[in-house]
Amino acid sequence: MKYELELWTHLLGHPTCTEQGIWSIKRGVGLGVVALIQREDGSVRFIKKAPRPEYEFSGMWALPGGMIRGSADQQLYEALRDSLQKRVLSESGYDLSAALDVKAIRIKPLPVTSYHARGALRHTLILPFITSDDNALLVPASDPSVTDSSWLRPAEILHQLAPANRLIVAWWLWPSLAPGVRGKIRSSVERAWRNCKANANIIGFPLPPVPWERN
Numbered sequence: 001m002k003y004e005l006e007l008w009t010h011l012l013g014h015p016t017c018t019e020q021g022i023w024s025i026k027r028g029v030g031l032g033v034v035a036l037i038q039r040e041d042g043s044v045r046f047i048k049k050a051p052r053p054e055y056e057f058s059g060m061w062a063l064p065g066g067m068i069r070g071s072a073d074q075q076l077y078e079a080l081r082d083s084l085q086k087r088v089l090s091e092s093g094y095d096l097s098a099a100l101d102v103k104a105i106r107i108k109p110l111p112v113t114s115y116h117a118r119g120a121l122r123h124t125l126i127l128p129f130i131t132s133d134d135n136a137l138l139v140p141a142s143d144p145s146v147t148d149s150s151w152l153r154p155a156e157i158l159h160q161l162a163p164a165n166r167l168i169v170a171w172w173l174w175p176s177l178a179p180g181v182r183g184k185i186r187s188s189v190e191r192a193w194r195n196c197k198a199n200a201n202i203i204g205f206p207l208p209p210v211p212w213e214r215n
Contacts, residue, residue: 008127011109011206015076023068023079025125029203031076032113032124033084034065034165036105036172037094038132039151044169046157047091047141048148056115057162063169064092064149067124084129090143099131107171109206112199113164123203128168155181159188163195167208174211182212 015023015031023031037045045064052058066087070079085096096102105128114123141149154169155177161169170189174182189211196208 008104008108008110012076012125017070017072017074017079021069021071023070023076026203028120028122029205030122030124031068031080031127032066033068033080033087033127033129034063034168035084035088035094035096035102036063036128036130036169037088037092037096038130040132042153043151044154045092045094046150046152046154046161047146048150049162050145050147052145054116060162061152061157061160062162062165063128064088064094065126066091068127080127087143089139091141091146092149093138093141095139096131099133102129102131104128105130105168105172107168107209109200109208111164111167111196111208112203112205113162113196114199114202123199125205126164126168128172130172155185158185161192163192166192167196167211170211171209171214174214186212 013025015025017023025031046061047064048061049057049059064087065084068080068083070082088094088096107128110125110127112123112125114121154173158166158169166189193208193210200207
């Protein structure tokens with residue numbers, strides 16, 4: 001992961017760890033990380049957020065992951081690795097530490113999500129990674145903020161994903177989709193892109209790309 005993190009170094013600047021243990025690029029803008037775990041049959045491991053009043057992603061599907069947490073005496077890639085492994089295990093039951101190959105999904109600029117916490121609007125840059133393992137040993141998910149963890153077909157569930165996650169999955173999936181499928185999901189992806197665009201504008205971050213303009 002250390003090498004893959006360098007893909008985004010010029011966009012992240014000089015992240016620091018706050019007193020609360022959250023890695024951020026500036027005040028109110030944290031760093032998050034998610035994992036797209038795929039199987040040979042094309043299914044992906046998704047988690048469903050538990051219903052929670054006034055939570056933007058209540059009841060929505062998402063990729064497992066969370067905020068990058070750690071301490072100031074860590075390197076960012078160490079905090080990223082530890083946070084990703086911990087969150088993926090607790091939310092989806094997948095032991096990412098046993099994965100043989102974890103790579104970055106090469107989306108630049110990164111999508112930006114937002115949520116409210118303690119009455120304040122906060123923004124997060126999402127760093128996405130991908131791995132595959134058909135022989136993974138899954139354990140029961142332990143995170144109370146998750147009500148379900150399942151292998152699902154990404155194109156079928158795309159419209160139910162949280163916006164930044166939807167954009168990430170669409171970016172990864174787009175080259176393999178038939179034209180007819182692309183047409184069916186494009187409006188949903190466009191809504192996700194507009195959401196991430198609005199968040200990027202608020203924090204002065206470059207706009208995320210759209211999947212249909214991939215090189």
